[in-house]
Amino acid sequence: MRPCGRKEKLMHAKFTATEVLGPLWHIGAVAFGVSLIATPVVRAIAYKARIVDRPDDLLKPHSRPIAYMGGVAMCFGMLFGLGYYVVTMPKLTESRVELARALSHWQFGALLNNSLWNLAAIALATTVIMLVGLTDDIRSISPGKKVLGQMLASGILIVGGIGTKMADVFLQTVGIDAPQWIVIPASCILCIFVVICTCNATNLLDGLDGLCGGVTGIIALGFLALAVWLAMWNNFPGSDQVRVVLCLAVAGAVLGFLPYNIPPASIFMGDAGSMMLGFFVATMMALFCLEGSARWLLASGMIFALPILDTALAVIRRLRSGKSVFAGDRSHLYDQLVDRGMSVRQVVGLFYLLSVLAAVVGVTLSIVIRARYAVVVYLVLLVIIWTIFYKLGMITPPEHYQDPDSTDDSRTQQ
Numbered sequence: 001m002r003p004c005g006r007k008e009k010l011m012h013a014k015f016t017a018t019e020v021l022g023p024l025w026h027i028g029a030v031a032f033g034v035s036l037i038a039t040p041v042v043r044a045i046a047y048k049a050r051i052v053d054r055p056d057d058l059l060k061p062h063s064r065p066i067a068y069m070g071g072v073a074m075c076f077g078m079l080f081g082l083g084y085y086v087v088t089m090p091k092l093t094e095s096r097v098e099l100a101r102a103l104s105h106w107q108f109g110a111l112l113n114n115s116l117w118n119l120a121a122i123a124l125a126t127t128v129i130m131l132v133g134l135t136d137d138i139r140s141i142s143p144g145k146k147v148l149g150q151m152l153a154s155g156i157l158i159v160g161g162i163g164t165k166m167a168d169v170f171l172q173t174v175g176i177d178a179p180q181w182i183v184i185p186a187s188c189i190l191c192i193f194v195v196i197c198t199c200n201a202t203n204l205l206d207g208l209d210g211l212c213g214g215v216t217g218i219i220a221l222g223f224l225a226l227a228v229w230l231a232m233w234n235n236f237p238g239s240d241q242v243r244v245v246l247c248l249a250v251a252g253a254v255l256g257f258l259p260y261n262i263p264p265a266s267i268f269m270g271d272a273g274s275m276m277l278g279f280f281v282a283t284m285m286a287l288f289c290l291e292g293s294a295r296w297l298l299a300s301g302m303i304f305a306l307p308i309l310d311t312a313l314a315v316i317r318r319l320r321s322g323k324s325v326f327a328g329d330r331s332h333l334y335d336q337l338v339d340r341g342m343s344v345r346q347v348v349g350l351f352y353l354l355s356v357l358a359a360v361v362g363v364t365l366s367i368v369i370r371a372r373y374a375v376v377v378y379l380v381l382l383v384i385i386w387t388i389f390y391k392l393g394m395i396t397p398p399e400h401y402q403d404p405d406s407t408d409d410s411r412t413q414q
Contacts, residue, residue, distance in 0.1 A: 028252035035077030035256025071273025077253030112161030121160015133271035163191030202278035222359030302362030
């Protein structure tokens with residue numbers, strides 16, 4: 001029985017939230033502790049190796065060079081959290097035997113449904129995406145090369161059994177029962193597209209001290225609420241446990257990094273961190289598609305709504321001005337709010353509040369009403385938000401742009 005949110009079925013949940021989180025909360029604590037300790041270590045390494053973000057006159061008005069590599073610390077925290085789960089997971093020996101049997105007998109179906117295989121792919125793909133971002137932090141690679149790195153990480157995710165059913169959600173929604181030779185390639189393309197979009201959305205959000213980390217931390221907690229709800233209704237452990245574990249590991253890693261990144265920041269996450277967090281969002285969206293219902297994918301999109309809106313606003317302004325979408329400028333929502341007189345702390349606090357509201361709306365609507373009605377609510381909210389943007393003049397192209405050949409890596413601090 002799938003969770004539907006109707007009152008008459010609420011009494012039939014198989015587990016309570018306490019039963020789901022009770023054996024797993026330590027994962028978040030481990031990730032938090034490792035990230036909290038690793039961040040000042042990588043900060044010292046970054047300063048010694050001169051891996052820093054230097055100020056400029058437009059996009060990086062901070063007063064002194066600030067260390068990068070915060071994303072490396074968060075990646076360590078996440079990986080240690082996942083590793084802790086693996087060594088303490090129930091039926092570890094059984095899972096290892098099943099994995100070995102699937103590999104030796106080329107049983108791809110069993111392989112793709114094995115939690116160890118799934119987690120290994122997620123860990124490897126996340127490491128790859130972090131290294132791509134770190135390379136950009138150090139050497140400033142081209143957008144095309146970053147996209148190739150994102151595609152590579154997507155491929156690892158797909159081989160790991162994540163994202164192979166994304167297209168099936170849309171096909172079933174419109175009543176199409178397509179064969180697997182259509183579903184799998186379409187899902188692969190969709191998975192790659194989502195990874196590229198979310199990685200770049202979080203990358204563009206990383207423009208104020210504490211902004212991207214805090215917002216994605218709230219998003220991770222919103223995803224965790226969805227994952228726990230699904231685990232309460234479904235067979236736990238299984239794919240439900242992978243979702244819960246991943247959310248706990250990422251949320252803990254972000255919270256361990258955030259004390260060093262809130263205004264005024266002593267370290268930035270860089271592309272290594274922002275792309276890693278975007279990849280986490282894409283991974284969770286793919287995992288929610290395993291339920292076979294658009295309800296949970298729509299909910300995850302709502303929880304991630306703020307980075308989507310900020311990216312869309314910046315892209316539309318750049319297109320209206322006839323500039324490249326990769327041209328750095330101060331057209332982001334947070335930049336415009338700062339330019340209109342709000343302090344960095346006020347803007348960051350506002351974004352945190354909006355992120356919490358988006359998460360509450362996404363989680364609540366996915367539970368209490370049907371997907372078709374939730375879509376109507378989402379569309380109404382979208383129209384209201386863009387009307388506000390229009391009335392406030394936020395869609396009007398800015399007067400000044402940076403050279404289109406430069407990358408978008410804006411940074412402001414108090």
